[in-house]
Amino acid sequence: MARSCFSILQRVTLVLVLATAFLGGPAQAQSDSPAELISRLAGADFRETERIVEALAATGDPAVAPVLEALGEGDLFYRRSDNAVFIARRGGAGYLLTDPLTGADAGEAGRREVTKVRVNNSLRRAVRSAIGTLTLQSPDPGVRMAAAEAVLKSRDPEAIGSLDAAIGREQNERVRTVMERARAAAVLNSDASDADKIAAAQTIAEKSDQEARAILMAASNGASAQLGEALAYAVRQVERDLAMWSAAQNVWYGLSLGSVLLLAAIGLAITFGVMGVINMAHGEMVMIGAYVTYVVQEIIRNHAPFLFDLSLLIALPLAFVTAGAVGMAIERGIIRFLYGRPLETLLATWGLSLILQQVVRSLFGPTNQEVGAPSWMSGAFELGGLTLTYGRVWIIVFALAVFAVLVLVLRHTSFGLQMRAVTQNRRMASSMGIRTNWTDALTFGLGSGIAGVAGVALSQIDNVSPNLGQSYIIDSFLVVVFGGVGNLWGTLVGALSLGVLNKFLEPYAGAVLGKILVLVFIILFIQKRPRGLFALKGRAVE
């Protein structure tokens, strides 16, 4: 059945081939099967060969690409005995033959038994452009894209024709854009008219990257005055866009750093900002969160590897509970005896931070622990001229989510209400039946728990070691003070703006000097506005 179908097809093809023979012209040649076309290469003259090449290209069948390549290289031969066409490579006594379409081994042939399909320069050019056309019209958009990008690199004017054909047929928006760009690059490299080139320059300038800049710069060599002006304008446009994208990339890096600062500081905004407790062991709460992540991942690795992608999600609640519990223990055990004595609290909690570090060091050792990234956090994607890594995106999203949840808890839950009541007027709150001690402990636990949650996220971008927390403590305090103590939104704005400021300084000053400048800036800023960016005003402050 299948066989008969095939033979019918063959017959139809034959009819079509005959029709083509009468009518000529490439339009009909499309209907020829590649095999049929190839077989006609045997003994064809240059003109005939060129027609066949064009016809082959027009099939859009990727299988013909090796044939064309072989033709261009002079590796295509036909057997004198039966005019069958093969790709032949020297080997053995004569040539090793392979079937041009399937690539299957087709035995050997003596030197006398085969003849090369002859090519000249113009034919070679035709072959090259045919290969371009062929891949440009491949059914696989990935191949078409790669072909277009190849032209964009080579800027080969020969490709203009095949690109024109391909653009006309292209359905895929993204591929067509690249094709048009490639065409423009080729036009700029050709001897086309100034008008065409100016239009091409505009096309190139539509997407601003280093490549566009290089293409335009290359084209301006020996350009006429009018064209040169247009090119210079396009270059300026590209450079302006590039500067904008690089600024945007800096903002992105800054937001990314800012989100890290926000994560580290957000718990402190509760314990220090709202409660007024100077918890120097705050960084250690973050560290505990990171170690919880490590432990969770260890357990998953050993017992349930399939859960690895969920490890961070599992670690989140555990880190919150662990750090929160430690925080509550600290509050009940030490801090509550020191309310109203901030400097003593500072010293006691610093001592505590030393103890916590040493505990972790004794339990897990002083070295960095390996915390892996789940698959959904690795990789990157492009957005306009930006490259964004998923890990950073998630951390920003996560930081903002934690912030949002915290704001909601404070605003809209009865616990939040009690907490605000206690911090604003302890005695009044107490006489209204709020258990202020309990509220203190829970509030401190909340701040610490959030620090633990931050630790889960920070385990992804920092070394998990007993010293993890220390590197965040100064920054966190500065963020909270900079933003304005007692103001969560201040912490948000403070963290993000300091992050961005830091990243904008880095290209000019280097990473270390940039950080120093930020520190100096904050120190000076606090002189100017001792209560921070969003200061509470009025008598309540005193």
Place this chain on the structure above:
Amino acid sequence: MNTLSKELTHTVLYLDGISVSFDGFKALNDLSFVVVPGEMRAIIGPNGAGKTTMMDVITGKTRPDVGTALFAGQHDLTKLDEASIAQLGIGRKFQRPTVFESHTVRDNIVLALAGKRTVFDTLFARATEEEADRIDRVLDTIRLADRAGTMAADLSHGQKQWLEIGMLLAQDPSLLLVDEPVAGMTDAETVQTATLLKEIAKDHSVVVVEHDMSFVQDLGVMVTVLHEGSVLAEGSLDRVSADERVIDVYLGR
């Protein structure tokens, strides 16, 4: 102009059109009043009427948004800091007694004593006979002479209030601002305090902020009623307490 400046030089304290707002809340709203030399004035008003904020403005702790505040007709209080204002001769007693707890009673007075206030003056200061005399006189006035060597922290609440008044005396200001001097005092102490203040008022101008009506009655001076940051009524206690609006503010609404 001439008459105005003449009038001004006859005032100790001249407040005109003072407004202060915190985050949209108007603590003082176009407040104006005048204290003349030697006068004792009582300021009354419900909570939140702006009494403490007014004190803050006069002593340089809070800057008004608009308005004029002149001391002795010539010093612009809105441009000076607390220390300069204190050195000009405005003393302030806080609602909650704040004395230097880890100093002795005597040292508290020494610190308040009128004199040079620069770092190097204090570094090389020597106690003089004259100073000692003045300190003794102040201690006598506030009835703490026998407790001169006691740490201020060990005084009773009333004694701390007196010590603070004593510090004001030692400072010898031309204007005293006294915030609720009898809060938390026993009746006997209240009466003694009234006597003390009247004695002080003989050669100082005094502004007393007070809640306690009977105490104001005891003082028997002109009363200014503050309400929502501005002056509601002024006059003798009998007159203002007959005022409809004052009764509304205090009793009803």
Place this chain on the structure above:
Amino acid sequence: MMMTARFLRLTGTSGLILLACLAAAAIYVPVANQFIPETSLFHVSTASVVVFGKYLCFAMLALSIDLVWGYCGILSLGHGAFFALGGYAMGMHLMREIGPRGVYGNPILPDFMVFLNWEELPWFWHGFDMFWFAMVMVLLVPGALAFVFGFLAFRSRVTGVYLSIITQAMTFALMLAFFRNEMGFGGNNGLTDFKDVLGFDLQADGTRIGLYLLSVLALALMFLICRGIVLSRLGKVLIAVRDAESRTRFIGYRVEHYKLFVFTVSAMMAGVAGALYVPQIGIINPGEFAPANSIEAVVWVAVGGRGTLVGAVIGGIGVNFGKSYFTGALPEIWLFALGGLFVVVTLFMPKGILGVLSQWRRKTAPAETAASTAPRTDEKAEERA
């Protein structure tokens, strides 16, 4: 007679004991080092002389912190920076004094600059070849930093924990800066390989004993200066500022000037401590700026008893003695011990060792009421911001 009485008033009883102990240590240690045979139990090795000298320097640092914290309520978490700056000023002189004896034999440039291919001496290294200039800088550099920093901070009324946090940020920023090679202070490695000071070989026993004696003398002098300050009327103002800052303002004292004075004096004292520390230890590196160092120095004061001066000296020496012991014998325990010390002192001994002692003495002899100037911890010294 008159003089003696005034001196006694200046030192106070505990201060007199302290000075006597210092005098005894000044006599005993060199004698025990030089004349008592090594086999004897009472012999003091040269290494120990250096260690004692180091403790004395730490005691000076503690003293300087007590002056600002104990008497004026300024909790500086950045005093290590002033200590280190004094140390660097001294170190720069010692570097210049190496001269052509360095590894690279450059008569002007210190080794690390040759290593970094620097052509000439940075401008801020000029003058440090002269000893007197370096000594002026030991006072001037920390003093100037403290003055500028304090001027800005106190003028804007940055107080309490806010001040503590920005002093910490200050020393952190300096640490980062000094770690950079481009700063011209030897980067990571700091300044080291010193040869001699004023022609005396730093490795020689005589020099080491000399430096030790100098440290004893400096500590005693600093103690007397501090006592002089806190006993003056200015000292009374400082305590007034500590206990009720705004009250002090309302009786006419320009609080920021007082704070600035005492902060600057204290920074200079810390600088001198650092300058004596470096030739004895033989190295100064950016690690001295680490915020942890400064905060540790604060706990020495807390342990000894803040606001007592004598307590600061006891704490500075005692805690460091304990540290040497622990880090040698039980290194893992040291952080537990130090951390525990912070907690225990703040919770149970708010007045430090000296407070406990005087409490105990008052119990045994209730008649004697020493007019302690230690801050009272029962009242709210600082309002909750």
